[in-house]
Amino acid sequence: xxxxxxxxxxxxxxxxxxxxxxxxxxxxxxxxxxxxxxxxxxxxxxxxxxxxxxxxxxxxxxxxxxxxxxxxxxxxxxxxxxxxxxxxxxxxxxxxxxxxxxxxxxxxxxxxxxxxxxxxxxxxxxxxxxxxxxxxxxxxxxxxxxxxxxxxxxxxxxxxxxxxxxxxxxxxxx
Amino acid sequence: xxxxxxxxxxxxxxxxxxxxxxxxxxxxxxxxxxxxxxxxxxxxxxxxxxxxxxxxxxxxxxxxxxxxxxxxxxxxxxxxxxxxxxxxxxxxxxxxxxxxxxxxxxxxxxxxxxxxxxxxxxxxxxxxxxxxxxxxxxxxxxxxxxxxxxxxxxxxxxxxxxxxxxxxxxxxxxxxxxxxxxxxxxxxxxxxxxxxxxxxxxxxxxxxxxxxxxxxxxxxxxxxxxxxxxxxxxxxxxxxxxxxxxxxxxxxxxxxxxxxxxxxxxxxxxxxxxxxxxxxxxxxxxxxxxxxxxxxxxxxxxxxxxxxxxxxxxxxxxxxxxxxxxxxxxxxxxxxxxxxxxxxxxxxxxxxxxxxxxxxxxxxxxxxxxxxxxxxxxxxxxxxxxxxxxxxxxxxxxxxxxxxxxxxxx
Numbered sequence: 001x002x003x004x005x006x007x008x009x010x011x012x013x014x015x016x017x018x019x020x021x022x023x024x025x026x027x028x029x030x031x032x033x034x035x036x037x038x039x040x041x042x043x044x045x046x047x048x049x050x051x052x053x054x055x056x057x058x059x060x061x062x063x064x065x066x067x068x069x070x071x072x073x074x075x076x077x078x079x080x081x082x083x084x085x086x087x088x089x090x091x092x093x094x095x096x097x098x099x100x101x102x103x104x105x106x107x108x109x110x111x112x113x114x115x116x117x118x119x120x121x122x123x124x125x126x127x128x129x130x131x132x133x134x135x136x137x138x139x140x141x142x143x144x145x146x147x148x149x150x151x152x153x154x155x156x157x158x159x160x161x162x163x164x165x166x167x168x169x170x171x172x173x174x
Numbered sequence: 175x176x177x178x179x180x181x182x183x184x185x186x187x188x189x190x191x192x193x194x195x196x197x198x199x200x201x202x203x204x205x206x207x208x209x210x211x212x213x214x215x216x217x218x219x220x221x222x223x224x225x226x227x228x229x230x231x232x233x234x235x236x237x238x239x240x241x242x243x244x245x246x247x248x249x250x251x252x253x254x255x256x257x258x259x260x261x262x263x264x265x266x267x268x269x270x271x272x273x274x275x276x277x278x279x280x281x282x283x284x285x286x287x288x289x290x291x292x293x294x295x296x297x298x299x300x301x302x303x304x305x306x307x308x309x310x311x312x313x314x315x316x317x318x319x320x321x322x323x324x325x326x327x328x329x330x331x332x333x334x335x336x337x338x339x340x341x342x343x344x345x346x347x348x349x350x351x352x353x354x355x356x357x358x359x360x361x362x363x364x365x366x367x368x369x370x371x372x373x374x375x376x377x378x379x380x381x382x383x384x385x386x387x388x389x390x391x392x393x394x395x396x397x398x399x400x401x402x403x404x405x406x407x408x409x410x411x412x413x414x415x416x417x418x419x420x421x422x423x424x425x426x427x428x429x430x431x432x433x434x435x436x437x438x439x440x441x442x443x444x445x446x447x448x449x450x451x452x453x454x455x456x457x458x459x460x461x462x463x464x465x466x467x468x469x470x471x472x473x474x475x476x477x478x479x480x481x482x483x484x485x486x487x488x489x490x491x492x493x494x495x496x497x498x499x500x501x502x503x504x505x506x507x508x509x510x511x512x513x514x515x516x517x518x519x520x521x522x523x524x525x526x527x528x529x530x531x532x533x534x535x536x537x538x539x540x541x542x543x544x545x546x547x548x549x550x551x552x553x554x555x556x557x558x559x560x561x562x563x564x565x566x567x568x569x570x571x572x573x574x575x576x577x578x579x580x581x582x583x584x
């Protein structure tokens with residue numbers, strides 16, 4: 001029998017709960033070690049058919065069967081928030097990566113947006129529950145009346161970059 | 175300005191009195207400072223109707239030499255004015271770094287001539303020329319850097335739609351590739367043909383000559399050249415750091431931010447048609463309470479659970495034509511058996527007798543006859559352990575060899 005790290009149970013249950021494990025969480029330090037990284041990838045693949053992705057600053061599980069349908073809603077929320085911040089002349093990336101967001105101010109900002117009509121048909125409409133869901137996944141961190149984004153948000157920025165590049169490539173091919 | 179017929183004061187008065195006109199002409203004609211004749215006439219007439227002070231085409235072309243007509247019919251603003259106006263309006267037109275390079279190339283040429291020049295008067299002329307070229311170059315590059323910084327800032331302003339974002343990305347790319355990187359090359363100390371290297375050479379030479387030159391006048395000129403080159407190097411270092419530490423990261427940032435916004439834009443616009451944003455969303459794991467996780471396991475579990483999934487049986491009433499099987503008449507066969515007096519292999523006898531009457535030997539027919547063995551007036555003797563097979567249409571029986579005969583009446 002191979003030996004498991006002390007944090008094994010915590011790592012597995014966190015990831016299976018759909019949570020991101022993020023630097024500087026000590027669990028992330030374990031996952032990042034070469035001796036464990038591959039083992040865990042194999043473990044999740046063999047036991048559950050899930051993919052474990054370990055990025056520079058965070059790790060998460062993905063599955064094309066048991067996947068989070070509300071991811072679309074979160075990306076919509078982020079996209080529209082970035083757009084509104086940019087419209088207001090703010091540096092949206094600094095704001096998202098470093099700033100704190102007031103709960104009701106953010107909700108107001110989104111409601112003013114012309115794209116609210118899309119958001120209100122999604123799980124973002126119940127803003128309180130929405131923030132709770134994504135705090136549970138460690139994508140947001142809520143403190144009192146404020147919340148902030150964790151480093152996991154970079155995954156969604158990367159998604160946007162990939163979309164833009166794919167579009168650009170598509171346009172060039174036309 | 176000595177080639178102008180009117181005095182400097184007239185020119186300054188013109189610029190002051192018709193400041194708005196000059197600024198409009200400057201703005202319209204940018205970046206090459208050429209203006210269509212129609213546009214110029216329209217500008218003049220509009221200006222003259224709205225302003226108390228008037229301008230006339232002949233005055234601005236002939237007397238003030240503000241602009242001149244080209245053979246193509248267009249008007250070109252006088253370069254002496256435009257340089258000054260760029261300074262006044264703080265609005266520099268970007269020169270391609272290649273143009274800048276050609277300008278400072280003169281430093282190299284004059285410097286080579288200076289080093290071999292024996293004549294003091296000519297040497298002094300070269301020194302002054304070098305100083306002038308360096309000064310001009312510094313002015314140029316400062317204007318350019320300022321302009322780039324300001325334009326970059328303006329790139330950050332609102333993008334109303336995605337085409338604005340594409341313009342941002344394009345501009346950022348263009349400035350990085352066409353201006354900043356070549357400007358860096360011009361200012362890069364490791365590049366032997368860079369202006370900064372020319373200035374360093376001038377500085378070293380002047381530093382030596384300000385002490386060792388033959389005459390006092392020359393020493394004083396070299397001293398000035400030395401000061402000018404030290405100052406130039408310091409200023410260029412500053413410009414370089416502005417470009418590399420401020421402008422380049424800012425542009426890169428604007429570019430990457432615009433790419434993110436553009437990606438989000440496509441995503442939001444096509445949110446109902448995921449195939450249109452090409453790249454799939456991250457497949458984050460959904461929290462599952464039950465442990466049915468693997469697809470195979472899930473399928474197997476579902477199959478298993480289905481076994482307990484009771485449904486009220488559906489009763490189908492089929493109208494079947496009832497077929498009553500013919501059964502042999504046991505009394506007839508008993509009679510036959512009694513006639514035999516003794517049968518050594520009873521079951522074989524049953525089979526054979528039955529076969530005489532029917533082709534279809536079923537289990538029920540066979541049993542109807544073989545049950546005779548139980549009749550009270552018959553004796554069955556059974557000795558042998560071995561069994562033989564009886565092949566019926568619906569079964570195969572393994573039977574022992576049994577002797578049967580009539581019980582003698584007492």
